[in-house]
Amino acid sequence: MSYQFITCAKLPTRHGEFDIHVFENEDGQEHVMLTVGLPVVEPIPIDPTLKKDAAPTKNTDHKLSDHPIPLVRIHSECLTGDAFSSLKCDCGSQLNAAMQAIQATGFGAILYLRQEGRGIGLTNKIRAYALQDQGHDTLDANLMLGLPADARTYDMCGPMLAHIGVKEVRLITNNPDKVAYLMDHGIHVVERVPLVVGVNDINAGYLATKRDRMGHLLNKEFYTEAHLNK
Template structure:
């Protein structure tokens, strides 16, 4: 079971957040960035982003995915809105871990798509779980949310936790020639909400 450990002020290039640390009995850690919570004096519906750790995208600026762009855009949008949170979940590579993600990258370099690479390694397409979100959301008193996501599974998980999703806010950012196939696969094979016109945009970028 996860529990809240501590919180501190976190000034960033996007503005000031409060960073909250959570840990379970096995020492597994997750963090949460918040603005305007839990004291939501304006009664705004918070913008919420569930963001799984991506070292290559978030820290190194990798163009193979859209993770870094999604994180930075979410931080800016939440600052502009004035009320929201990013649940930063330590489950690298859709839950398969950093080393396995690099192994999957090597297979992608050989021509396999992101889904095929995981399966060739004997790994699930997506091994992420979201049980830790319940403690994190309760910590901030969140019962309603506008969810920043393209992933239908995240909608389902929060609804199962009893969170009233008022709106799904698309987060189509960071599109480039290196992640064109990656985004196409997420839409075509993994059911993500990728607009119908994006594959055409991606093809034009690639060419």
């Protein structure tokens, strides 16, 4: 993955102050990383052939060695959830909870990837919403439009984490695909940190689909009958 680091600045938020880093990939797409307590260092090469059993277990950079393993969230852009507080999904709640958690630990990062609608784009996402309004679930709505259920990629994660010298993480996610991707690309996930927030009656079916049809690690017993079993 070819990319270019563009710039970095301070970003005060209602959750606390982050450093915001901007990257651009070979397609001209901009991605953002928010960090707390993580210095910018010379990028550490990530060996794409490095598998789970050979993944590094200790960061050797002296600037990071005295710190805990960083808490990291990979978050794909969701305009409706992140900016407009949509109740159709849990994206906005997940982003805010991750920002709060990383500020609380004082050492972590959010990789904000510009791949709206699980990678299908905003217009197609709203087309899928229209089909969901007719009673179809999120997966079937995408397929009815001739689109993949999930078109996201995580190729930028390695270069972004390398930019801050990180090769092992505590990953905030319910999605096992994210864990597998990082492990398969030489980034050791030492812990998966569940993130279950933003549950409501409107997004109950959406969460059930992620759990039952897309393999997300959501406890079947966590939700009330009103939420996920109606």
